[in-house]
Amino acid sequence: LLMDFQSEIDNFIKKILRPKFILIHTCPRFSDIRSFKWSGYEVEPRYTYEIDLTMGKDAIWENLGKNLKYYLRRTEKEGVTVEHGSKDDCKFIYDLLKQRQRIHSSEDFLLEIFDNFSPDDLHVFIARQNEKNLTGIVILTYKNSVIFWLGAPKLSIRGIKIGSSHV
Numbered sequence: 001l002l003m004d005f006q007s008e009i010d011n012f013i014k015k016i017l018r019p020k021f022i023l024i025h026t027c028p029r030f031s032d033i034r035s036f037k038w039s040g041y042e043v044e045p046r047y048t049y050e051i052d053l054t055m056g057k058d059a060i061w062e063n064l065g066k067n068l069k070y071y072l073r074r075t076e077k078e079g080v081t082v083e084h085g086s087k088d089d090c091k092f093i094y095d096l097l098k099q100r101q102r103i104h105s106s107e108d109f110l111l112e113i114f115d116n117f118s119p120d121d122l123h124v125f126i127a128r129q130n131e132k133n134l135t136g137i138v139i140l141t142y143k144n145s146v147i148f149w150l151g152a153p154k155l156s157i158r159g160i161k162i163g164s165s166h167v
Contacts, residue, residue, distance in 0.1 A: 002032070002035050003035050003038070006035050006036070006039060007039075010039060021104060022041075023104060024036070024041070033045070051063075078129065079129050079130060080127055080128070080129045080134065081127070081128050081129075082125055082126070082127050082128075083125070083126055083128060084123065084124070084125060085123075085124030085125055085126035085136055086124065087111065087114055087115075087118070087124075089124050089126040089133065089136055090110065090111065090114050090124045090138060091107065091111070092126070092133050092136065093124070093126075093135070093136045093137070093138060093150070093151045094107050094110050096135065096136075096151075097150065097151065103150065114138075117140070120141075121140060121141050121142065122138065122139070122140055122141075122149075123138070123139050123141065124136060124137070124138050125137050125139070135151070135152060136151050136152075137149075137150070137151035137152050138150050138151050
């Protein structure tokens with residue numbers, strides 16, 4: 001059934017839309033990517049982690065890995081802060097992703113999404129050091145879930161790696 005569904009989607013995308021580039025992100029908990037491989041797609045698994053926030057800040061900290069705790073403490077010592085961001089910060093994240101060729105949507109599209117869903121269901125978080133923007137993320141919220149949407153271009157400052165693999 002999945003192969004039939006994917007075949008119909010492929011036909012529509014390739015014959016009707018005729019894009020130069022196809023990037024498909026599956027939904028959380030989509031566990032079988034074989035049909036994409038069989039259809040000739042290059043598959044790059046990305047993992048989703050769930051954290052139960054009801055257990056409290058101290059319990060969450062205790063459950064973090066040793067390396068992540070190290071990077072978080074080191075980042076804090078270097079004066080890096082994470083703050084709730086604005087529409088301008090969303091533009092900053094877009095520009096970082098565009099420079100690294102990690103986003104294929106237009107800035108107008110992103111800002112329209114921001115205008116329609118912020119502040120209730122879309123949130124921007126920006127990492128700063130000495131008032132300078134470093135990197136950031138855009139998250140979506142729905143019911144009891146928070147979903148990472150885009151951002152987290154990695155960077156390194158004084159031996160601290162900031163990005164999706166650490167923070």
